[in-house]
Amino acid sequence: MAMKQIITIQHTQSVHHTNGMVGSWTDWDLSELGHEQARRIAKNLAPELKGQSVKIYSSDLKRAAQTAAPLAEKLGIEIEYRQELRERNLGEAVGKSAQWWRENRISDVPENYIDNRPFPSAETEREVYQRLEPLCREVLDRPEDTIVLGSHGGTLGVWNILWLGLPPEAMNHCGIRTKAGAVGKFDIYDGWSRQIRLIGDLSYMR
Numbered sequence: 694m695a696m697k698q699i700i701t702i703q704h705t706q707s708v709h710h711t712n713g714m715v716g717s718w719t720d721w722d723l724s725e726l727g728h729e730q731a732r733r734i735a736k737n738l739a740p741e742l743k744g745q746s747v748k749i750y751s752s753d754l755k756r757a758a759q760t761a762a763p764l765a766e767k768l769g770i771e772i773e774y775r776q777e778l779r780e781r782n783l784g785e786a787v788g789k790s791a792q793w794w795r796e797n798r799i800s801d802v803p804e805n806y807i808d809n810r811p812f813p814s815a816e817t818e819r820e821v822y823q824r825l826e827p828l829c830r831e832v833l834d835r836p837e838d839t840i841v842l843g844s845h846g847g848t849l850g851v852w853n854i855l856w857l858g859l860p861p862e863a864m865n866h867c868g869i870r871t872k873a874g875a876v877g878k879f880d881i882y883d884g885w886s887r888q889i890r891l892i893g894d895l896s897y898m899r
Contacts, residue, residue, distance in 0.1 A: 698839045699832060699856075700738070701849050701877040702764075705730035705898065707756040710873065715794050716756075716845070717783040723759045730874050734897045735763035738876065742768060748835055750828075751843035752778035760874075761843035772843075777828045780845035781821050784814030806865045821851045822861040829855055833881065846870060849877070856887055874898045 706727035709716045723731065751761040753774035765772045786794045798811040807818040825848070832840050844852070853869035854861070856879055871877065871893035878891035 696883075697833070697835075697837075697881050699879040699881075700839060700841045701852065701875075701879070702734060702760055702841065702843045703846050703849055703871055703873055703875045703877075704752075704756045704760040704843065705734070705874040707873070709756075713791050715783060715786050715789050715791055717780050718754070718787045720755050722755050727756070727873075728759065730898045731760040732763045733899065734760070734874065734876065735767050737897045737899070738764060739767040742839055745838040746836070747839045747841060748837040749773065749841040749843065750775050750778060750832075752776075752780070752845060752848070754779055754845070757843045757845060761841070764841065775828065777824050778842060778844040778848060781818070781847045782814075782816040784810075784812040784816075786812055786815070805862075807861050818851060818864050819861045821848060822855055822864075825852055825855055846873065853877070853889070853892070856889065858887060 704723070706724045707716065707721045708724050709719065709721040711724055747768055747770060749761055749765050749770060749772045751758050751772050751774055753776055757778065758772065758774060761772050783794070786798070810817050842852070850868055850870045851864070854863050869892060872895060875893045875895055876891065876897045877889070877893065880888045880890050
């Protein structure tokens with residue numbers, strides 16, 4: 694039975710996790726701890742990929758790119774940076790503090806959560822889903838044994854729903870979210886059966 698594996702890596706601790714600022718499209722670096730966590734993920738994950746053909750995609754924002762870099766170095770391959778893997782764009786909140794975000798966002802959340810726009814120029818969850826769809830098809834068509842996606846918590850939460858073949862409306866009542874540094878593993882068998890084999894695994898940072 695033919696199988697392809699997709700591995701997701703949520704970026705490790707970023708500076709914005711410690712300074713009270715919004716992440717989103719603000720281009721934060723990893724913290725010192727985040728860099729160490731990324732090195733540990735690479736050390737623990739690389740041996741599993743030995744002998745496989747691997748392709749690495751990453752968000753072009755620094756915190757995701759810096760998380761993927763040690764693994765790419767260990768495997769001796771280049772990273773392809775893709776804006777589709779960026780975190781959700783929060784519009785006017787980009788560059789602001791988390792407190793500013795809480796105090797100034799549009800507070801009325803419609804029944805259709807996925808179409809909620811917390812600021813006039815922010816992305817909705819549906820729009821994140823739509824920008825990931827073409828990349829998901831591209832990933833499935835890749836010839837490599839394993840595809841690695843380095844991204845962000847919000848974006849990977851949408852990916853989890855998309856991967857299962859659920860419509861974006863599913864996010865109105867359910868979600869699969871993980872923490873910084875989490876690794877996920879997704880299998881597809883014979884081009885049709887999609888499975889989540891591992892989700893939210895923090896053990897690779899040990």
